[in-house]
Amino acid sequence: MDSTLEEVAERAGVSRSTVSRVINAHPSVREATRARVEAAIQESGYRPHAVARSLATNRTHILGMVIPESVSRLFTDPYFPLMLRGATEACNSRGYQLILSLFTASVTPSVMHDRLARSGYLDGVVAANTSLDDGLIPRLLEDGIPFITVGRHPVDSVDYVDVDNVGGARMAIEHLLRLGHRRIGTITGPLSMTPAQDRLDGFRSVMVAHRLPLSERLVAEGDFTEAGGRAAMTRLLEEEPTAVFAASDSMAIGAIKAIRNANLRVPEDISVVGFDDVPSAVSIEPELTTVRQPIERLGQLAVEILISRIEGKGHDAVTTQRIVLPTELVVRKSCAEPPRRGGPRT
Amino acid sequence: MDSTLEEVAERAGVSRSTVSRVINAHPSVREATRARVEAAIQESGYRPHAVARSLATNRTHILGMVIPESVSRLFTDPYFPLMLRGATEACNSRGYQLILSLFTASVTPSVMHDRLARSGYLDGVVAANTSLDDGLIPRLLEDGIPFITVGRHPVDSVDYVDVDNVGGARMAIEHLLRLGHRRIGTITGPLSMTPAQDRLDGFRSVMVAHRLPLSERLVAEGDFTEAGGRAAMTRLLEEEPTAVFAASDSMAIGAIKAIRNANLRVPEDISVVGFDDVPSAVSIEPELTTVRQPIERLGQLAVEILISRIEGKGHDAVTTQRIVLPTELVVRKSCAEPPRRGGPRT
DNA sequence: ACCTCCGTTGGGAGCGCTCCCAAGCGTAGC
DNA sequence: GCTACGCTTGGGAGCGCTCCCAACGGAGGT
Structure with a gap:
């Protein structure tokens, strides 16, 4: 069971080196020898000792x-x-x-x-x-x-x-714009992480390109978790956005809860877009429109x-x-046209 | 950077063995020597080579x-x-x-x-x-x-x-019994896995202890996934249970969807208990009553x-x-008393 | 003053494998 | 028939570390 190269070599009547060559598929071994060695390996149940090999090759895999x-x-x-x-x-x-x-x-x-x-x-x-x-x-x-x-x-x-975090965020915002939203908030990830930065950049660049208001009050930093999304959304609610782009699905789910908690509906009162397309994006009500990343x-x-x-x-x-x-926009049911001003939303 | 024991030894003016002793906190090294060696280790930025050590000790950690x-x-x-x-x-x-x-x-x-x-x-x-x-x-x-x-x-x-899968399942079923349910179905995990078996055993033992019907038709095998739970629930629906015990939260969530899909409500028409208490158990509507496992x-x-x-x-x-x-029953909102016969459920 | 013993230290012998160099041998070319 | 070369093969020298045994020297005992 715990045989060594040397033992296999002895059994096959060759040297350590030859067995090593067989194991490493080195070409210069005569066919007959190779067969003999392979038989010996079989019989003894030999397995190369990875640690020893690593020491010699300086590779651990x-x-x-x-x-x-x-x-x-x-x-x-x-x-x-x-x-x-x-x-x-x-x-x-x-x-x-x-x-x-x-x-x-x-x-x-x-x-x-x-x-x-x-x-x-x-x-x-x-x-x-x-x-x-x-x-x-x-x-x-x-x-x-x-x-x-x-x-x-x-x-x-x-x-x-x-x-493509920037591109994904852009697609999300453009989708919202296409539906007619103008007052769009975003819940970012922790800004010390590049994906969070990039998604925010995507958001901003589209807003700027469309000459839309870009108040810092419409940007709330979250932490990629559901609880963080919920807290951030609660803050955002004061700004009365008609749509929110959350930089992760977990945060989007948190946001939906905060919205409901304020007695508003998704998507009728506020549209929500997430990011990630995790499996639970389709487990919630309404199914989440989100940006899929591979x-x-x-x-x-x-x-x-x-x-x-x-x-x-x-x-x-x-x-x-x-x-x-590339990222991809997945349109589901958490976005709709913004409510008419002075409409159902008090 | 890639210094060896030997180099450190030379620098400290001692032998390889002594350095090895210092590194392995062997007691028999004079304090002065130890200090000198430690200084040498610091200076050279020496780190023991784990692979070499493993080869010698036959331990990899x-x-x-x-x-x-x-x-x-x-x-x-x-x-x-x-x-x-x-x-x-x-x-x-x-x-x-x-x-x-x-x-x-x-x-x-x-x-x-x-x-x-x-x-x-x-x-x-x-x-x-x-x-x-x-x-x-x-x-x-x-x-x-x-x-x-x-x-x-x-x-x-x-x-x-x-x-304690058996105990957890028992608690779940007893909870259902206490609410007045008698016609209880279960969605099991793959029965080649012991936790699935054990949860089913717990279910059965309580049903038997209470002399309740134990039709095989009220047992549907799932696979621990949401989709599996949904499919299993769809089958179970034909048996018109008033409550269902799913052997995992994911399956419970799938079951809830199947129930809604049949235009029934949770918990008013059918109560659902899960198992696991994963975070999403509180993310869904209604929050899931489930068995928590550590x-x-x-x-x-x-x-x-x-x-x-x-x-x-x-x-x-x-x-x-x-x-x-031990496992623990977490009572939330997915269970209620069974509907009155001939009540709102058609 | 001598012996013993313990606390320290040094160095050899591996752990099991790879890699390199050299040797053996058969064959082709001249 | 001899040289040269290429294909195979064997064995030495490590890889960096631990472990064991021996050696050294000073302290304590008699």
Whole structure:
């Protein structure tokens, strides 16, 4: 069971090196020898010892997925599970493993970082949705470990995969405009995170392009959670918007609750657009109009690019890789034309 | 940056062994020497090479979390994220790392298994919610790798952590009985999974204890998903139950939709109880009465027990560890007294 | 003054694998 | 028939660390 290369070699009557060649599919092994070795491997149930191999090759085939503490709270949101699934899928098919590093309370970021990057266990790191201020990226850069971020990062040499947050937000707002809305509010994510910034930019750029009022009072910062969306919407309500763009579906769901709580209806009194298109977007009443982003694909691509960087395939190893995936507006039932002035809404 | 023990030793004017002792907090190092070595470590930015250490100690401090393919579909359910978070938390505080192994389409279970257990990278495995028929447990047993399952497993020597599914189901049904329901249906999970079996057993035992009808037609098998719950409920509707116990919140939510789809109301026409108490249980209308299980705690305990087994602390190493956590009924708004016969329901 | 013992320290021998270099051998070319 | 070259194969030298055993020296006991 726990046989070693040497034992297999003896059994096959060849040397350690030859067995190693067979295992690594090295071409220069005579067919007859190869067969003999393979038989010996079968018989002994031999499996290469990954740790020993890693020590010799300086490769572990293990990737780290880092999720900063601030974000791990969102873990009940399907966003991360989906991204993880994409990442895992890619790892599986490329023969890599994924270590999950959530920054939790019991451990400081720097301990966490040491354990990760400098432990020598990781061939590369996927830094998911880091916020700009957590200092993770500079450290990774300093370590020289290959990494990629999910969500754009401003530093020049950083690889990333992202979705078109600006474009998605634009589509959402344009949809609202098309329905006749003029007084549109937005609930943003935490502005230390680039996707939140970008969605807000998209919102603003459309408003500006249409010469619409862009009061800061129509912008409420949330935290991507339902509770945060609810609180933000409650504030927004005072401004009497006829439509709201929430930067995540969870926040949109929170917003709908706040609206109902104020005895208003969605979409008759206020239209709501979300972002993400998580499964529960269709579980709620009314089904949510939202911007779909390919979350699973994002995780998958991140891993694939990271691996190609690690393995140094072609020019991937020198060119910074930046991929932005398109987003898509999904029209459902949470938006309608704005109420007539002085109409049903008191 | 990538200095070795030897280099640090030279810098401190001691031997490799002494540096090793300092790093591993071995007591027999003179204070002065220790200080000198620590300074050298600081200066050189030395970090022990985890892989080399693992090769020498035969310990990686890496655990695997295995989630079978059939279950990874549930990934949009908050169950796994929460369990993962508990597990990660425990790993973090004990200095372990967690490798996530989802069985995905691109890889067969046996390849997956080889990669895991026999790669030598894993000190132990947490097998989450395996179904009885996927053959994972026998293989782990055969390999002799330490492991624990989340959700009870019938084999004698297997460690597990579980929640009191039977008791939880009982509480749910008794609650319904107390409200006056007699014709109660249930939507089960896939019966190849022990939690699904246990919840059904709880349902049955209460029904039997109260001498209530136990028609198989009032039992519909679902798959823990919302869509499955909806389909199962649609079938159940023909039996005209006044209440339904769904073995997961997702299925309960699906059931509510099916009920509404039939132009009936929850809870006025049909009461619904779920299981899990996921966050979205309070996001829907009406808020769901459900059985709460400590999911995060489950993941955490699984890891802690696994680690104590690996490290062979005391008798933990020989006694089978089985822990069953209590569940709790959370009464919200999805249950009411049954409609009067011939009442509003046509 | 000598022996013993303990607290410290150093160095060899691996852990199981890869990689490189060299050796063995058969064959083709001259 | 001899040289050269290419295909195979074997074995040494690590990868960076831990662990064990031996050695060293000073303190305490007699």
